[in-house]
Amino acid sequence: MRIPLGPDGIVLKVRDTWPRTSKVYCHRTDAWPPDADVVERVATRICVRRGASIELVLDRGRESRSQFVLTHAKGREAIFWQSARTAKQARPNVRLPTARAAGTAGAEGPGARAATGGLTILVDTHERYAWRFSHQQVTTRKAPLAAGDYAVEADGLVVAAVERKSLEDLTSSLLDGRLRFALSELSGIPRAAVVVEDRYSRIFALTRVRPAVVADAIAECQARHPAVPIVFAETRALAQEWTYRFLAAARHEVGLEAAVEARLAGLMPAGPVPAVVPTTAQVRAWALEHGYAVADRGRLRPEIWAAFEDRAPQTSAG
Structure with missing residues (x-):
């Protein structure tokens, strides 16, 4: 392959056209071989070193559109x-786990899955090439979703949703x-997020738009809608894995909140706060202030207590 870059071009040996x-490994060679058979010749629109x-x-x-990455290995x-x-x-050099998400785990033994209800993920009917x-x-299960591409329900209501984006669609x-309107809709769901099937660093390799413009727009959206995180999951498989565990955990958390609210609603009302009982010292001080004859020590006469209750305003703690 001859890349038209520089006065003499760059000649590479490649294993595919x-x-x-998958990525194609290339090996640099000195010059174009004189006896080479031309397999394909294509006009070039852009060829630039970045x-x-x-x-x-x-x-x-x-x-x-393609890219040659120059790096070093060993x-x-x-x-x-x-x-x-x-x-x-x-x-990436990772192995995706197959263990059930923590939010879906229930009792062990037969019927455990039925007891927890499993996890059913709703997939928007407009989602192309769905996970x-x-x-x-x-x-x-396919279903029309008002917001997001994947969601889970509790008692017939969507309680968590995820909007899926490729880097091109995000940009x-x-x-x-469009993303600002989507974030506004997602903000109305108890738990929501946007997951991107790429690395954040790929933003700064964009060529058709200024990378700083995209980075600023992401930051502005995140600052305006802090309850809806934008997660860069590196690959499609990792984005799917993150979405699965997020939806499971979100449904579990919403269920816990509902259970706490139900328990609080079942409590008996405590009733009014009882009045503060005055001390003997307080009544004695009031009686002396209002001209009653009282001893410096000992019990107060019943009529002093009656006078205090009739004339002094009652105070209560609150």
Whole structure:
């Protein structure tokens, strides 16, 4: 492959003609071989060096945008050719757990799942290429959602929802204002969040829009709607995993709040606060102030107590 960058271009040995399913490893070579057979020749719209990468945009409708990342591995130069799809499909060095989320755990033994009701995730009918949650212990059901793409219910009401975004969708919805309206709708749900299927650092590699504009828009949305976090989950699989555990925990927390409110509603009212009982010293001081003859010590006569109750205003604690 010859990349038209610089006076002589950059010649690389590659193992595929396009990064369709995974990143393509490239090896730098000195010159174009004289006996090479040209497999494909494509006009180039953009070819520019940006930091440690080369942005390449071809003049064709599909498979046009890609990037060459120049890095080092074990002290050697390494070049990887990637597209937006293969970068999104990059697998971090983690293994997703299959254990049930804490919010769905119930009693052990037969019937435990029925006792907790399991976890049914509602998927918006307009969601394209929806997550299936195939490795989690959940059931999915299509339903029209007023806000968010995935949600859970309690007593027939949506109590938690998640809006799913790719980096491209996040950028466009920020710039045209759609995300601000979506955040306002999500704010009306007890628990809600926005999850992005990419890394936050990818914002600063955007080329068609100023990265600072996108970063500022995210910060403004988060400051205006602090109850709806925007979570960058790095990959599609991790975004799905985070959504599953968030929805399970949110439904559990909402259930706990409802149980506490029910217990408080069942308590008997305490009634009025009883009046403060005056001390002998207080009554003695009142009697001396109002001209009653009382001893300095000992009990007060009943008529002194009666006079105090008739004339002194009652005070109560509150």
